Amino acid sequence: xxxxxxxxxxxxxxxxxxxxxxxxxxxxxxxxxxxxxxxxxxxxxxxxxxxxxxxxxxxxxxxxxxxxxxxxxxxxxxxxxxxxxxxxxxxxxxxxxxxxxxxxxxxxxxxxxxxxxxxxxxxxxxxxxxxxxxxxxxxxxxxxxxxxxxxxxxxxxxxxxxxxxxxxxxxxxxxxxxxxxxxxxxxxxxxxxxxxxxxxxxxxxxxxxxxxxxxxxxxxxxxxxxxxxxxxxxxxxxxxxxxxxxxxxxxxxxxxxxxxxxxxxxxxxxxxxxxxxxxxxxxxxxxxxxxxxxxxxxxxxxxxxxxxxxxxxxxxxxxxxxxxxxxxxxxxxxxxxxxxxxxxxxxxxxxxxxxxxxxxxxxxxxxxxxxxxxxxxxxxxxxxxxxxxxxxxxxxxxxxxxxxxxxxxxxxxxxxxxxxxxxxxxxxxxxxxxxxxxxxxxxxxxxxxxxxxxxxxxxxxxxxxxxxxxxxxxxxxxxxxxxxxxxxxxxxxxxxxxxxxxxxxxxxxxxxxxxxxxxxxxxxxxxxxxxxxxxxxxxxxxxxxxxxxxxxxxxxxxxxxxxxxxxxxxxxxxxxxxxxxxxxxxxxxxxxxxxxxxxxxxxxxxxxxxxxxxxxxx
Amino acid sequence: xxxxxxxxxxxxxxxxxxxxxxxxxxxxxxxxxxxxxxxxxxxxxxxxxxxxxxxxxxxxxxxxxxxxxxxxxxxxxxxxxxxxxxxxxxxxxxxxxxxxxxxxxxxxxxxxxxxxxxxxxxxxxxxxxxxxxxxxxxxxxxxxxxxxxxxxxxxxxxxxxxxxxxxxxxxxxxxxxxxxxxxxxxxxxxxxxxxxxxxxxxxxxxxxxxxxxxxxxxxxxxxxxxxxxxxxxxxxxxxxxxxxxxxxx
Numbered sequence: 005x006x007x008x009x010x011x012x013x014x015x016x017x018x019x020x021x022x023x024x025x026x027x028x029x030x031x032x033x034x035x036x037x038x039x040x041x042x043x044x045x046x047x048x049x050x051x052x053x054x055x056x057x058x059x060x061x062x063x064x065x066x067x068x069x070x071x072x073x074x075x076x077x078x079x080x081x082x083x084x085x086x087x088x089x090x091x092x093x094x095x096x097x098x099x100x101x102x103x104x105x106x107x108x109x110x111x112x113x114x115x116x117x118x119x120x121x122x123x124x125x126x127x128x129x130x131x132x133x134x135x136x137x138x139x140x141x142x143x144x145x146x147x148x149x150x151x152x153x154x155x156x157x158x159x160x161x162x163x164x165x166x167x168x169x170x171x172x173x174x175x176x177x178x179x180x181x182x183x184x185x186x187x188x189x190x191x192x193x194x195x196x197x198x199x200x201x202x203x204x205x206x207x208x209x210x211x212x213x214x215x216x217x218x219x220x221x222x223x224x225x226x227x228x229x230x231x232x233x234x235x236x237x238x239x240x241x242x243x244x245x246x247x248x249x250x251x252x253x254x255x256x257x258x259x260x261x262x263x264x265x266x267x268x269x270x271x272x273x274x275x276x277x278x279x280x281x282x283x284x285x286x287x288x289x290x291x292x293x294x295x296x297x298x299x300x301x302x303x304x305x306x307x308x309x310x311x312x313x314x315x316x317x318x319x320x321x322x323x324x325x326x327x328x329x330x331x332x333x334x335x336x337x338x339x340x341x342x343x344x345x346x347x348x349x350x351x352x353x354x355x356x357x358x359x360x361x362x363x364x365x366x367x368x369x370x371x372x373x374x375x376x377x378x379x380x381x382x383x384x385x386x387x388x389x390x391x392x393x394x395x396x397x398x399x400x401x402x403x404x405x406x407x408x409x410x411x412x413x414x415x416x417x418x419x420x421x422x423x424x425x426x427x428x429x430x431x432x433x434x435x436x437x438x439x440x441x442x443x444x445x446x447x448x449x450x451x452x453x454x455x456x457x458x459x460x461x462x463x464x465x466x467x468x469x470x471x472x473x474x475x476x477x478x479x480x481x482x483x484x485x486x487x488x489x490x491x492x493x494x495x496x497x498x499x500x501x502x503x504x505x506x507x508x509x510x511x512x513x514x515x516x517x518x519x520x521x522x523x524x525x526x527x528x529x530x531x532x533x534x535x536x537x538x539x540x541x542x543x544x545x546x547x548x549x550x551x552x553x554x555x556x557x558x559x560x561x562x563x564x565x566x567x568x569x570x571x572x573x574x575x576x577x578x579x580x581x582x583x584x585x586x587x588x589x590x591x592x593x594x595x596x597x598x599x600x601x602x603x604x605x606x607x608x609x610x611x612x613x614x615x616x617x618x619x620x621x622x
Numbered sequence: 623x624x625x626x627x628x629x630x631x632x633x634x635x636x637x638x639x640x641x642x643x644x645x646x647x648x649x650x651x652x653x654x655x656x657x658x659x660x661x662x663x664x665x666x667x668x669x670x671x672x673x674x675x676x677x678x679x680x681x682x683x684x685x686x687x688x689x690x691x692x693x694x695x696x697x698x699x700x701x702x703x704x705x706x707x708x709x710x711x712x713x714x715x716x717x718x719x720x721x722x723x724x725x726x727x728x729x730x731x732x733x734x735x736x737x738x739x740x741x742x743x744x745x746x747x748x749x750x751x752x753x754x755x756x757x758x759x760x761x762x763x764x765x766x767x768x769x770x771x772x773x774x775x776x777x778x779x780x781x782x783x784x785x786x787x788x789x790x791x792x793x794x795x796x797x798x799x800x801x802x803x804x805x806x807x808x809x810x811x812x813x814x815x816x817x818x819x820x821x822x823x824x825x826x827x828x829x830x831x832x833x834x835x836x837x838x839x840x841x842x843x844x845x846x847x848x849x850x851x852x853x854x855x856x857x858x859x860x861x862x863x864x865x866x867x868x869x870x871x
Contacts, residue, residue, distance in 0.1 A: 113807075159768065234678050
């Protein structure tokens with residue numbers, strides 16, 4: 005008989021970032037008892053690091069006039085390269101304005117419209133009208149027809165998370181921080197909660213709930229260089245995968261952000277380009293207009309990232325001891341603008357590169373940033389395969405982003421999905437009984453105890469967790485990056501399979517007792533490598549290029565064969581994911597030209613005419 | 623700079639094993655260009671001692687997780703470059719906060735308690751109307767709120783504060799700044815008297831003895847002394863106005 009503490013609640017939310025907290029608030033508003041588990045205090049969540057903003061078609065600022073959910077929907081579908089679920093995109097675009105306004109009501113100090121004429125960095129004259137003064141304003145982001153990204157200077161994620169958490173505190177929602185879910189409790193049909201390990205004491209806890217929500221964010225740390233926080237290891241995704249019955253959707257869709265700072269990979273927000281920053285090469289030539297004459301630096305992230313790598317490959321990169329990079333130039337925005345609207349950039353430049361962006365160029369390179377893939381859910385956020393399991397935010401494949409997410413749509417997704425899914429969770433929970441056999445709980449806890457004991461005793465082997473992890477990171481960086489091809493992806497799959505087998509024979513070098521950080525890493529690593537395999541194997545099998553998934557050997561989007569979503573399952577005992585596919589739901593906008601990017605350039609003449617007709621709103 | 627061999631002297635103690643008394647342990651590490659304490663501590667853990675406990679989350683000075691005493695001063699370890707330190711570096715956990723182990727402390731519980739104590743959320747009688755346009759706000763006001771909202775709850779101001787080190791219930795500069803953030807927000811309908819109940823005491827704004835270490839140590843460069851003066855002035859006025867009804871403190 006195991007000794008562990010048991011907690012019972014209506015709704016268990018794993019993850020306390022924006023998506024998790026918004027879901028928890030919605031469920032609690034319906035009178036349900038909620039417990040949130042979090043690796044760290046909620047305000048340390050990676051949501052806090054988002055600088056740029058949150059898209060919602062308020063249409064309050066001069067460059068946003070006429071904006072509405074239809075245009076937001078269209079931008080999102082084009083951004084996704086027609087990989088998203090259009091029902092979800094529609095629901096999302098319609099709800100985003102309410103979400104932004106509710107955050108204002110709860111306390112977010114959104115930047116506001118100031119009336120008057122202004123000159124943009126590119127010389128255009130605009131005028132913000134008196135009638136909109138004091139309403140929430142917006143800035144320009146990539147891939148959007150209107151200025152739609154609402155922001156608080158460059159601390160948008162920070163103010164959203166702090167405000168959201170203040171509501172969690174006000175409502176008295178229970179948060180167990182430094183508590184890590186390490187397995188879901190399920191019987192192959194229903195999910196009953198999770199086994200968790202306390203990161204203060206190392207003790208195991210069982211959380212039993214009528215519904216369980218995965219809101220653990222992305223897996224950026226599978227890659228050696230990522231803009232993500234170090235806690236973004238994809239844990240919720242691999243917990244769901246390990247059930248064997250819940251699939252992950254589109255794991256091969258990995259977003260690279262154009263401007264990770266070299267060498268540390270810390271993000272320089274897209275707001276820098278949105279506010280008028282340029283990319284320069286080693287000759288200080290602004291090269292993006294050569295490739296993307298209309299959208300320039302503000303094409304979608306997948307396109308800008310690829311153009312940068314193409315340009316580097318042509319020999320225009322700035323050589324450095326960390327490899328070639330390009331420059332981001334924001335000097336012309338002026339010291340005042342930089343030290344108010346882009347102050348965090350200035351701080352990051354100073355702290356981590358010792359430069360002043362008001363007079364120096366910023367070294368940048370595309371860097372792993374976001375996972376479009378995740379726990380596959382339906383439009384209600386209900387995971388495929390297990391009743392009572394939901395997923396929300398970056399951990400989920402809802403699927404709003406398809407093969408490329410637009411900047412500003414991730415913060416918007418966390419909150420909109422939290423509202424929508426939270427309501428569905430509440431409806432489900434109110435109609436569900438908690439009839440979990442305690443024997444099942446015991447079995448699940450026992451299994452985790454055995455894993456821990458095996459790691460501590462070294463009974464299964466002495467493989468070093470940090471060494472294997474490093475090799476996994478390097479494999480993804482080298483072979484599953486921005487440009488992909490069959491032979492490299494096959495190498496990645498082979499290497500990752502070898503690492504996976506070795507990861508089942510980890511042994512600790514420390515005692516592994518109490519809150520041992522080495523034990524925590526060792527418990528995660530096999531799951532992380534499974535995710536890596538889902539990414540690499542999914543990419544190997546998808547023989548087309550779509551959004552962020554760019555195959556050099558299959559350079560075109562193939563709607564005939566590939567207008568479908570990858571579902572990756574991990575059957576018990578498997579060493580490779582089992583891939584299945586489902587069609588992508590097209591409701592309003594049939595596949596067409598995005599208006600930017602490589603496929604569009606192929607029929608540039610036609611695009612050129614169409615754009616001229618539309619007028620200059622790009 | 624010529625490459626140096628750094629000596630890290632790091633505090634070790636696990637509250638789960640009180641029989642092992644706290645001690646300082648030394649690690650040697652070759653300095654690399656651009657090395658931060660984030661890089662150094664991870665190298666030590668991965669290559670020398672996997673039992674070493676410390677906290678990092680964003681590693682970009684945004685989340686506030688990694689504050690510790692670096693050669694005696696409360697600093698964010700992620701943005702501390704080793705080149706700015708002597709070759710002998712002493713690392714201790716932040717005081718005031720409960721120790722989780724080695725360099726890791728429990729700031730989450732402390733800050734959540736402070737938020738509860740100061741009721742750090744918007745107090746309003748208005749209902750949210752999902753169909754309505756947002757209420758207008760002057761952009762200057764929005765920027766002013768954001769200025770006070772920039773605190774990342776790292777705990778450096780609390781760790782460096784004499785009062786917080788001697789009285790457990792003091793809400794410190796972070797708490798006072800939090801109150802100021804809501805005071806400047808027109809959406810918050812609390813009266814000065816209501817705030818007085820919360821912070822017009824020695825646990826709150828009158829507990830500060832003015833040593834100013836909070837502001838010196840703030841990695842975000844927040845004007846904490848100005849915030850204290852602002853809240854104190856407002857509280858003094860509210861206290862005087864409400865004197866007959868208010869208990870002495």
